[in-house]
Amino acid sequence: MIIETPSENWKDYELIDSGNFEKLERFGPFIMRRPEPKALWDKALKEEEWKKLAHTTFTQGAGFSKAGKEDSGIWTMNKKMPEQWVITYQDIFKLRLGLTSFKHVGVFPEQAPNWDFIATQVERLKKNFEKIAPGRKPKVLNLFAYTGAASLAAREAGADVTHLDSVKQVVTWARQNMELSSLDNIRWIIEDALKFVQREARRGNVYDGILLDPPAYGRGPDGERWKLDESLLDLLKGCERILSPMNSFLVLNLYSNGYSAMLADTLVKCVFSDGGRRTSGELYLKDRFGRALPLSVFTRLER
Secondary structure, eight states: OEEEOOOTTOTTEEEEEEETTEEEEEETTEEEEEEOTTOOSOOSSOHHHHHHHOSEEEEEOTTOOTTOOOOOEEEEESSOOOSEEEEEETTTEEEEEEOOTTSOOSOOGGGHHHHHHHHHHHHHHHHHHHHHSTTOOOEEEEESOTTOHHHHHHHHHTOEEEEEESOHHHHHHHHHHHHHTTOOOOEEEESOHHHHHHHHHHHTOOBSEEEEOOOSEEEOTTOOEEEHHHHHHHHHHHHHHHBOSSSOEEEEEEOSTTOOHHHHHHHHHHHSOSOOEEEEEEEEEEOTTOOEEEEEEEEEEEO
């Protein structure tokens, strides 16, 4: 198992401190404190220092529990800052951030190693295709694609990208990120992921890369119910039918509490049983004091 954290060369993000079920982060020039159920230790900095540094603080609603239940809440401004601003990832693409009512800001920074992996895989496939199908671009499908950082990584590397999410507002947000990054021609789909994959399989459509970052619970645009425990296996079986058996890759990321890298690896091993190289591990953020905050697990398949 491997563990990965964003490169220190990414200057627009930093986890400053963590502990007591909170994290203190810098996105570009702005610092915010947010709840973090996995930060079980004590903070390194004093409370006075957190108050002094933070531009804004997110206070979760009454439904919040240290076990990780997510609920809406409010941002309290401590210093002047805009509600929307832009950061850059390694001079590769740009992301518009914003303060949402569910504590998210439009990016999950621990995913940066996955973005790097995606770009590397697209480059690998492009070189392979030059030998067997000159001019062909790798086709990448990004499911549960949110505001599109993974889509931008794939598109910047030269892939034809299909970006799917069930929420129209975040697809619009992702399109804005594409335009900010001076990219184009991403295919946008607002649909239930399982329905789309099953339909693509019936049509015989095939992709060279598939990215999955499913939530624990969710709803499709027509009210379709998504529950990770019940639906993930069927989704992976559908993905197996539309992923090219050669010159392809897959990334499965899971951030739900209780899921392990071993579980993710076993799922992919059982469904994609016809070979390929798998690597599994954890993604984490490291604060200024060297504490590692684990936030998700992944399995990657390379063919």
